[in-house]
Amino acid sequence: MIREASAAGGKAGYTESSPELEQWLARHIAQGFGADALVLSMLRSGYDDAFARQAVAAAFAQDDAGAVPAAAMPVARGKKAPAAAAESEPAVYVAHGGDRAIPILFRLASPRIKLFQELLTDEECDALVALSRGRLARSPVVNPDTGDENLIDARTSMGAMFQVGEHALISRIEARIAAVTGVPAEHGEGLQILNYKPGGEYQPHFDYFNPQRPGEARQLSVGGQRIATLVIYLNTPEAGGATAFPRVGLEVAPVKGNAVYFSYLLPDGKLDERTLHAGLPVTSGEKWIATKWLRERPYRSEA
Known part of the structure; x- marks a missing residue:
């Protein structure tokens, strides 16, 4: 039976599954595409x-459990699905003025690390840098014992914080981040722009909070645990400034517009210590990045 497609202006939509469709879904889930992007495609x-x-939900269930329950995939009869659907690449997000796919340059399954190519355009990178110049200040860290923000020698960047949706450009970028990560925009902390001069670095550290330390535990009341980080490179330094994961043996080169995403909440609820990471020293020129921390619940909600 052919059902009417609610988003197709009354036209009949295809409701037949096929091995090609299932393979297409599995392949793109493995590449890191989100559910909304696959449905849109x-x-x-x-x-x-x-x-x-329903098909996308069943495919994600298969990806998580290794098998699709018999009742999960809809039984469909009717028109044969168009062959083009098995070949087309889904749009990862809907940009202002049109759709644009964001290529994934590499993807590690464990720990979960992805490198997005040209998440931001050159113009967007330059605009974020320009917005931040007037409010740069020395970047603090959360004191694990008191919860206060302190300056430490291990972090030598200058930073500017923006509220969620504070500017139209930031709002557009936050929507794009939500699309490519699958984490709702309201779960994100405010965008932080950081600037490192020659010699500037951020020594190895974790982005998540240690609930055993009273100062860090305080942070859990405003959105829960951090679950992932996205670092966007706003310029390409002359030399140095890579993002290093020493326990994985990985260094990500800072290339303007690219963004590295890493998730540190494991399926069993534990935190992945392999996501220890560092901003290596800038040896020539300067480095600009935008950092987005993502929480398990809406940020600033009641715990």
């Missing part, structure tokens, strides 16, 4: 809205 290929959402 299926709708553009002519699938029924409800069927697309």
